[in-house]
Amino acid sequence: MQWRSGNELREMFLAYFEEKGSKRFKSFPLIPEDPSIMFTIAGMVPFKPYFLGIRTPEGPRAVTSQKCLRTNDIDNVGRTARHHTFFEMLGNFSFGDYFKKEAIPFAWEFLTERVGLEPDRMYASIYLDDDEAFDIWHNDVGLSKDRIFRMGEEDNYWSIGPVGPCGPCSELYYDQGEAFSCGKPTCTVGCDCDRYLEVWNLVFMQFNRFEDGRIEPLPKQNIDTGMGLERLAAVVQRAPSDFETDLFKPLIDATCSLAGVRYGAGPKEDRAVKVIADHIRALAFMIADGILPANDGRGYVLRRLLRRAAMLGRLIGLDRPFLVQLMPTLLELMAGHYSELKEHRSTIEQVLQVEESRFNRTLEQGSNLLDTEVARLEERGESVLPGEVAFELYDTFGFPCELTEEICEERGCSLDHEGFRREMEAQRDRARQAGKHATSRVEKTVYTELHKELGDTPFDGYAATEGDAAVQALIADGERVSSASEGQEVEVVLDRTPFYAEGGGQIGDEGVLTGEASRLAVRNTVAPAERLVVHQAVVEAGTIAVGDAVHGAVDAERRQAVRRHHTATHILHEALIQVLGPHVRQSGSLVAPDMLRFDFTHFAPLRREEVLEVERIANREILANTPLAVERTTLDRAKERGAKAIFEEKYGEEVRLVSIHGFSAELCGGTHVDATGDIGSLRIIHEEGIGSGIRRIIAKAGMPALEYAQETSSRLHEIAGLLGGEHHESPEKIVALQEELKELRKELADVRLRRRLEHVDGLIDGAQEVAGIRVVTASFEGASPDVLRQVGDTVKNRLSPVLVVLAAVGDGKVQFIAMADESAREMGLHAGNILREVAKAAGGGGGGKPAMAQAGGKRPEKTDEALALVPELVSHSRSG
Numbered sequence: 001m002q003w004r005s006g007n008e009l010r011e012m013f014l015a016y017f018e019e020k021g022s023k024r025f026k027s028f029p030l031i032p033e034d035p036s037i038m039f040t041i042a043g044m045v046p047f048k049p050y051f052l053g054i055r056t057p058e059g060p061r062a063v064t065s066q067k068c069l070r071t072n073d074i075d076n077v078g079r080t081a082r083h084h085t086f087f088e089m090l091g092n093f094s095f096g097d098y099f100k101k102e103a104i105p106f107a108w109e110f111l112t113e114r115v116g117l118e119p120d121r122m123y124a125s126i127y128l129d130d131d132e133a134f135d136i137w138h139n140d141v142g143l144s145k146d147r148i149f150r151m152g153e154e155d156n157y158w159s160i161g162p163v164g165p166c167g168p169c170s171e172l173y174y175d176q177g178e179a180f181s182c183g184k185p186t187c188t189v190g191c192d193c194d195r196y197l198e199v200w201n202l203v204f205m206q207f208n209r210f211e212d213g214r215i216e217p218l219p220k221q222n223i224d225t226g227m228g229l230e231r232l233a234a235v236v237q238r239a240p241s242d243f244e245t246d247l248f249k250p251l252i253d254a255t256c257s258l259a260g261v262r263y264g265a266g267p268k269e270d271r272a273v274k275v276i277a278d279h280i281r282a283l284a285f286m287i288a289d290g291i292l293p294a295n296d297g298r299g300y301v302l303r304r305l306l307r308r309a310a311m312l313g314r315l316i317g318l319d320r321p322f323l324v325q326l327m328p329t330l331l332e333l334m335a336g337h338y339s340e341l342k343e344h345r346s347t348i349e350q351v352l353q354v355e356e357s358r359f360n361r362t363l364e365q366g367s368n369l370l371d372t373e374v375a376r377l378e379e380r381g382e383s384v385l386p387g388e389v390a391f392e393l394y395d396t397f398g399f400p401c402e403l404t405e406e407i408c409e410e411r412g413c414s415l416d417h418e419g420f421r422r423e424m425e426a427q428r429d430r431a432r433q434a435g436k437h438a439t440s441r442v443e444k445t446v447y448t449e450l451h452k453e454l455g456d457t458p459f460d461g462y463a464a465t466e467g468d469a470a471v472q473a474l475i476a477d478g479e480r481v482s483s484a485s486e487g488q489e490v491e492v493v494l495d496r497t498p499f500y501a502e503g504g505g506q507i508g509d510e511g512v513l514t515g516e517a518s519r520l521a522v523r524n525t526v527a528p529a530e531r532l533v534v535h536q537a538v539v540e541a542g543t544i545a546v547g548d549a550v551h552g553a554v555d556a557e558r559r560q561a562v563r564r565h566h567t568a569t570h571i572l573h574e575a576l577i578q579v580l581g582p583h584v585r586q587s588g589s590l591v592a593p594d595m596l597r598f599d600f601t602h603f604a605p606l607r608r609e610e611v612l613e614v615e616r617i618a619n620r621e622i623l624a625n626t627p628l629a630v631e632r633t634t635l636d637r638a639k640e641r642g643a644k645a646i647f648e649e650k651y652g653e654e655v656r657l658v659s660i661h662g663f664s665a666e667l668c669g670g671t672h673v674d675a676t677g678d679i680g681s682l683r684i685i686h687e688e689g690i691g692s693g694i695r696r697i698i699a700k701a702g703m704p705a706l707e708y709a710q711e712t713s714s715r716l717h718e719i720a721g722l723l724g725g726e727h728h729e730s731p732e733k734i735v736a737l738q739e740e741l742k743e744l745r746k747e748l749a750d751v752r753l754r755r756r757l758e759h760v761d762g763l764i765d766g767a768q769e770v771a772g773i774r775v776v777t778a779s780f781e782g783a784s785p786d787v788l789r790q791v792g793d794t795v796k797n798r799l800s801p802v803l804v805v806l807a808a809v810g811d812g813k814v815q816f817i818a819m820a821d822e823s824a825r826e827m828g829l830h831a832g833n834i835l836r837e838v839a840k841a842a843g844g845g846g847g848g849k850p851a852m853a854q855a856g857g858k859r860p861e862k863t864d865e866a867l868a869l870v871p872e873l874v875s876h877s878r879s880g
Contacts, residue, residue, distance in 0.1 A: 001116040006247040017063035039069040043091030053219035060097035078274035081241030086282035088229040096220025127168035200227040251277035272312040279309040321356040366397030387419020447529035456531035466553040469494035483545035501527035505589030518542035561593035574664035575617040625677030771878035783808040841866035
């Protein structure tokens with residue numbers, strides 16, 4: 001068998017099935033169309049609507065190398081030879097075309113004749129009662145009976161979840177030899193060891209399983225296959241694990257070079273560099289597909305993977321941000337096939353750099369938690385860190401269990417491994433339960449059935465705002481109806497329309513539909529299935545019926561306002577890139593008649609001068625009155641011309657390119673002005689952060705921009721009038737008032753402090769002597785911590801040895817402060833230990849150092865009761 005690279009094997013597979021009449025598709029994004037599935041976990045996920053018969057495929061045969069992401073076995077990554085988070089699944093698919101008779105010989109021919117796997121090392125498994133597959137393997141392929149294994153549902157029946165397409169499958173195994181065997185006498189196909197390695201899974205997708213357990217035949221018999229590129233490369237390259245293939249080894253070598261370690265030096269180092277090599281692939285592709293760090297959902301998975309990689313890097317000496325330094329190696333390995341890595345390199349590197357730097361601060365928080373917990377163990381004379389704490393460090397702060405164990409060993413304690421395992425298993429159970437609900441929601445609806453029957457609705461709205469049409473279907477309360485009468489809400493499907501359906505951030509059109517015997521107000525326009533346009537309307541007069549001729553008229557003034565704002569988003573996008581850098585990319589938008597909302601990737605708040613510069617660039621382009629050019633072209637040609645694409649949008653081979661000559665080019669299906677000057681002007685109203693690495697701009701164009709400017713000007717004049725001057729003098733007058741207010745507040749604070757200090761003599765006179773230490777306690781209404789400290793310092797200067805415990809009550813809570821002078825500390829008094837118990841009595845907690853401590857409580861009504869404990873605590877401390 002000839003050694004071949006991973007890239008070569010990928011191309012061989014794609015080319016082979018192209019020869020067999022399959023259409024080659026580029027890998028679909030990691031974010032699936034199905035909203036109930038978090039990631040694309042298999043090659044068939046993007047094709048699910050074709051298997052269900054909801055959508056008609058472009059051709060009956062398809063082939064892909066699909067990027068996939070799975071995190072259910074994340075803790076096994078680096079521990080085993082085959083577990084990964086990100087991987088490529090080679091797949092060939094038939095949508096009601098060929099079936100078992102062709103799929104099985106295709107697989108055999110590709111692996112044995114094209115790739116060169118030795119036939120005498122090949123085995124197959126089939127579902128228990130699949131005699132048809134057995135006959136094909138034995139009679140058509142020529143595989144001997146003793147090399148065909150019948151297995152049960154757990155091994156040879158495949159589904160994407162409890163609900164959805166499913167069917168029996170046949171798996172191909174390759175015997176890697178004795179060196180990979182577990183050594184058991186029972187070792188054979190199906191053993192958990194790596195000797196008989198499953199290489200390819202052929203799924204005969206012929207049923208659909210429902211929530212009640214029913215299984216019904218799909219409209220057609222389909223083929224869905226999946227073969228991990230990494231696993232195939234390991235076999236072909238005679239590598240003991242996927243990580244020793246050319247798909248991973250350069251990343252491992254680069255990591256070792258950065259850390260100054262040698263691969264093979266030890267299990268700890270080897271596992272760390274394997275995990276890092278795996279995770280950097282996942283991170284780069286997730287970010288390239290528009291996923292950014294967050295505290296939930298896909299963004300949480302991204303953040304967790306990044307923190308695991310960064311943390312394991314620290315275990316091997318990489319105590320600085322390093323992930324971005326692996327990008328050149330990753331690009332060299334994979335950007336040739338996955339151009340999105342190059343297109344979004346700047347964003348990927350920015351996210352890695354910023355997020356890993358932020359993680360350093362999180363590490364400090366985790367370290368503080370661990371220090372606190374270990375200190376508590378020492379105080380109680382215990383030596384085992386609870387598993388719950390270790391899990392919190394792992395799940396919240398990214399501490400691997402190994403790191404927590406190392407720190408514990410340095411501090412002379414151990415880790416409750418069993419407790420940690422229980423917490424991990426509980427988390428896996430939660431994930432499994434969530435997975436049970438994360439089944440396919442891609443299902444037939446009245447809209448998918450209509451689209452299958454009627455196809456896309458022709459859109460005339462680029463050139464016109466009104467036109468004649470025929471009613472093809474009416475929907476009321478989710479069901480098709482033949483007619484609708486006055487006062488009824490109804491959804492109308494026409495044979496063509498000038499109404500724009502909501503999409504790409506642009507809201508749907510409003511307007512009227514007028515028939516011979518009816519008038520309808522269109523409240524919104526949507527496309528619930530592909531490009532089937534649905535007009536959501538209310539019958540204002542008469543009755544409308546299927547087959548009626550109607551005249552549709554869009555609210556033209558509203559449409560024009562929307563057009564201005566839509567073109568303004570394109571201009572704003574490019575202006576942001578020019579000011580902030582190439583990492584900026586759109587991550588969401590809303591285009592309405594009165595405003596636009598534009599979400600984009602950036603990792604710091606915009607400075608005022610940056611906002612003004614963006615606004616200047618945008619308005620300069622508007623004043624240039626540059627005509628817009630709109631054309632249909634191929635996706636590849638558009639990308640060659642630098643066209644921006646939006647992640648949540650799906651693009652076919654032909655795309656609509658909207659260009660502002662010399663300024664910007666963007667893929668877009670929305671409506672736009674004829675020339676930039678039609679926008680009038682653009683005003684940025686607000687800029688804010690809405691998530692980690694995501695900023696939002698609210699802006700107005702056209703008349704709304706003018707109205708905003710007029711309103712702002714009116715308010716400035718009103719403020720100037722209140723300040724007693726011209727509006728250009730307002731800033732100086734406000735600064736002067738602020739300085740005056742600052743001085744008055746300072747004077748008030750001084751007065752309050754003097755009043756508090758007047759009570760010091762009374763506090764000193766009322767001091768109790770406990771075991772040779774003077775104890776002073778007091779409660780003040782509404783005092784600040786600074787005032788408490790000043791009162792405490794005054795008492796300390798006049799008494800010794802002394803412990804002062806003061807409380808401030810206000811806003812439904814109580815704050816405590818405790819101070820012990822040097823003489824009291826020499827006598828064994830610890831302010832922090834005493835205050836911890838005082839705070840507990842008031843429903844709080846806290847502590848601090850022997851000299852001074854602060855704490856808080858949630859039950860201010862318990863303040864006096866808590867302070868009354870102080871003498872007893874001092875006595876106990878002295879006697880202890």
